[in-house]
Amino acid sequence: MTTTTTTVSDKQTVNGVDVPALLQTIDAIRADPTLAQFKFRASDMWLGCGLNRATVGSFEGANQQHTRPVSFQYHVDEPPVLLGSDKGPNPVEFAIMALLGCLTNTMVYHAASRGIEIDHVESQVEGDLDLHGFLGLDPKVRSGYQEIRVKLRVKSDADVELLKKLAQKSPVYDTISNPVRIVVDVEKM
């Protein structure tokens, strides 16, 4: 009967996440830890003033090279008040946009692995930045964000404290909350 099939399918997919596939991934990593190693990449071409064309294409993971048939390309720019032409968000806006997607997906995947259903998520983020840092006008002011505030609005029966804890397993949350070593190499063309 189709009813049975539907029920099985509903159980397998929680929040749109294929839970058996997620559990298989975990088992595969337990058996071969090298499958957990990923290298993500991006490239960028400066187009003048604050305008850039950024590209996200291939990455490495689970001992394979993953190449998209067509790379994703975006304009990164600065708004007029920061002397740019506003053809795209600026880098600090892309950074907090990444944070929202990561908190959401992390909460959704971890909830799915526990059988917790989530019906809807919408979120907002705001970050404080003081140009005294970037412009070098005050050595006590950092150039990056001073504080970032996120609000996640979730439709689910689960406890909000649990949902928050799941979201905070987010890789971008960790990347921004805690120090990451960045090696910058500049070479002449």
Add this chain to the structure above:
Amino acid sequence: MTTTTTTVSDKQTVNGVDVPALLQTIDAIRADPTLAQFKFRASDMWLGCGLNRATVGSFEGANQQHTRPVSFQYHVDEPPVLLGSDKGPNPVEFAIMALLGCLTNTMVYHAASRGIEIDHVESQVEGDLDLHGFLGLDPKVRSGYQEIRVKLRVKSDADVELLKKLAQKSPVYDTISNPVRIVVDVEKM
């Protein structure tokens, strides 16, 4: 003569950056430090599994609200190996893409303010991520990036060490290199 006009224009704009406007911005902030305060924002709507529609629209800065006539919207997704439908880069890819644009723009703007000409910049970034962290399989492994490596290729007469120093004033570089307080609030709909 048009030659004179061209020469003046060349001096005013370095690397495409309107240098008099940049110096005026610095003077204005010295006179009124509140002009340096910015609040950047993004929002996100979850569409199921790893797919999100992210929006970047308005921000606050220089004591004004800045609202784009049309907001920028992007798909944030996960690739098939991470159980998504690959309709956009994933959040950790967007994060390192933001880093490249920020290092580039910061180098370009600071070079312009010093009269240093830059003819071309292209860049690549790679970041290491170990899924043992995200999946909670090893408490010693962080969920975020373990190391990020950037290569900036620059066409300029300037010294590479100076260019690197200028790039490292980047707000996203600081945001990722050093800890940022992130306040996460989860509420039910």
